[in-house]
Amino acid sequence: MSSNSGWSFATALRRDNLQMVGKLVVVAALMFGFAYALVPLYRAVCTALGINVLSLSERNHAVRAEDVKNTQVDRSRSISIEFDANARGPWDFKPAVRHLEVHPGELTTVMYEFKNVQNRTMSAQAIPSYAPKQATPHFNKLECFCFNEYTLAPGESKQWPVVFVIDPKLPKDVKTITLSYTFFEVAGKKAAQAPVKALPGAGA
Incomplete structure (x- = not known):
């Protein structure tokens, strides 16, 4: 093979490699742009359909008062419940109590306090998390401000x-x-009032 042929082959290979790199960069940019655009699009669709996706899973795991009445309280066990609150923004958010001892099957109510310390109206959403993770399906809520x-x-x-x-x-x-809540600001919506109602057997 002549030196000219070798040079032509190397040049063609280099050109093909550059073209491939260019295509990969374009594909990566398009994928990033598409993923970025999905966030507002997802929220816009959910808003149009009246779906609060952030609280949907919590709503699906909510229990009824009738189900609790049929649950036997296990007084042979006590579970230590720790309450945590995190605010993603300049406002005050905290539980009224930080710790409780409860029996499995026992109905319990805990209050959370929130104050908008800003000089403007704001809308917010609380998202819960649980530790350890295996406790998540066993922490059943009848009422929660995280639903709205x-x-x-x-x-x-x-x-x-x-x-x-x-x-x-x-x-x-x-x-x-x-039980940890993170409270963060969301796009403004019409104000909703969290129901505060006494349930039979509820105690702080």
């Missing part, structure tokens, strides 16, 4: 309830559960 988005006026304060019961089927090795 809420709008608060400047300086407005609210107290919202979390009414829950720990499933007696919770694994025996789980002694402590941490």
Whole structure:
């Protein structure tokens, strides 16, 4: 093979490689742009359909008062429940109590306090998380402010309830559960009022 042929082959190979790299860069940019555009598109579709996706899974796992009445309280066990609150923004958000001892099957109510310390109206949403993870399907809520988005006026304060019961089927090795909420601002919506109602057998 002549030197000219070798040079031509190397040049063609280099050109093909550059073209391939260019195509990959374009594909990566398109994928990034598509993923970025999905966020507002997803929220817009859900808003149009009246679906609060952030709370949908929580709603699906909510229990009824009738189901709790038929649940036997296991007084031979006590579960330590830790309450945590995180605010993604300049506002005050905290639980009224930080710790409770509860029996599996026992109906319990805990209040969370929120204050909009800004000089503007804002809408916010709370998203819960649980630790350890295996406790998640056993932490059943009857009422929770995390089911909805809420709008608060400047300086407005609210107290919202979390009414829950720990499933007696919770694994025996789980002694402590941490319920953590993260409160963050979302696109403004019409104000919703969190229902605060006394349920039979509920206690702080």
